[in-house]
Amino acid sequence: MDIKTVGVVGAGQMGNGIAHVFALAGFDVTMTDISPEALTASVDKIAANLDRQVTREKMTQAERDAAMSRITTTGTLTDLAKLDLVIEAATEKEAVKHAIFAELLPHLGEQTILTSNTSSISITRLASQTDRPERFMGFHFMNPVPVMQLVELIRGIATDNATYRSLEAVVEKLGKTSASAEDFPAFIVNRILMPMINEAIYTLYEGVGSVQSIDTSLKLGANHPMGPLELADFIGLDTCLAIMNVLHDGLADTKYRPCPLLTKYVEAGWLGRKTDRGFYDYRGETPVPTR
Ligand SMILES: CC(=O)CC(=O)SCCNC(=O)CCNC(=O)[C@H](O)C(C)(C)COP(=O)(O)OP(=O)(O)OC[C@H]1O[C@@H](n2cnc3c(N)ncnc32)[C@H](O)[C@@H]1OP(=O)(O)O
C-alpha cells in the first residue's frame, strides 16, 4: 500500500517527534490527543525544532513552512479513521491503547494500517483486540525521533507481509533504518537498554554511587551520550517503570524486577524531564541531582 496520509494518536514527546519527521518527509499528518494543551504544545515544539534546523542550515525556510503546512490537529479521534496509516503513541498503558482502538475501530477505513509505538507491550495481544490483526504492527520510533536513526518493526503473529513491506517502505522514505524484532516483551532495544537503566537505579539505591557519579561513569567510562539516569529522565520514569513491569511479568524472571526506587519516583510524580523533576531537578538553569 502506498501510504500518503498518517494519523498520530498522542501528542507527547514521541507523538510530536513522529509528526515532525513524517511532515518533513512529505506525508500529510493529523495529530490528536485527549488534551488540547498537549496538541498546542506539540505543534509549538515541532515549529521550534524545525526553526532550529533552518537556523543550522539543515533545511530551507520553504521546506520548514511546507512541513508545518502538512500538520493538522484535531480533538476528535475518529477524524483519523480514513487515513492510510494510524500510529498510536499515547501513554504506555495497555488499557489506554485498548480504549483508543475500541473508539477508532468502528470507523476505521478497511485498508488502514493500524500501528502502535509501544515500547514493550505485546503486539499480538494488542492486535487481537482489533478487527485487523493482519494489518496491525509494532512501529517503534526512538527518542528524540528527529535525531535517532532506528525504527523497530515488530510483527504480531498474524501480521501479513504486505503490511510489513508497506512500513519498511515508509521507514525508507523517512530516511531512517528499520530493524525487525520478534514480538517478545520490550522487543530488542528496550530488552537490552531498560535493564541497564534499572541496574543504574539499583546502583543508586544501594549507595554504590550518586546520581552524578553513575552518569559520569557511563558517559566517560563507556562513551554513552547520556548517563543512564539522565536518559531515564529523558525517556520518562513512568515509561521506564511500565517497560520493566512488562519484562518482569512477561518473562517471569526476577532479574527484571523494577527497582523500588524507580517505583518511588513514579509514585511521587517525579517522572523526569516532562514533570521537571526526576533523578535531576530541571526547574533551575542547570539540572541538579535529586540524590
Ligand atoms: C524508551 C524507548 O522505547 C526507546 C528509546 O527511545 S530509548 C532512548 C534512545 N535515545 C537515546 O539513547 C538518546 C541518547 N542521547 C543522545 O543520543 C544525545 O544526547 C542527543 C542526540 C539526544 C543529544 O545530543 P547532543 O549532542 O547532546 O545535543 P545537541 O548537539 O544539542 O543535539 C544534536 C542534534 O540533535 C538535535 N536534538 C537534540 N535533542 C532534540 C530533541 N529533543 N528533538 C529534536 N531534535 C533534537 C539537535 O538540534 C541537534 O541537531 P543538529 O545536529 O541538526 O544541529
Ligand SMILES: NC(=O)C1=CN([C@@H]2O[C@H](COP(=O)(O)OP(=O)(O)OC[C@H]3O[C@@H](n4cnc5c(N)ncnc54)[C@H](OP(=O)(O)O)[C@@H]3O)[C@@H](O)[C@H]2O)C=CC1
Ligand atoms: N519516551 C520515550 O523515550 C519513548 C516512548 N515510546 C512509547 O511511545 C508512547 C508515548 O510515549 P511518550 O510520548 O513518551 O509519552 P508522553 O507521556 O510524553 O505522551 C503521551 C501522550 O498521550 C496522551 N494520551 C493519553 N491518553 C490518550 C488517549 N486516550 N488519546 C489520546 N492521547 C492520549 C497523553 O495525554 P495526558 O498527558 O493528558 O495523559 C500525552 O499527551 C508510549 O507507548 C511509549 O512507551 C516509544 C519510544 C520511546
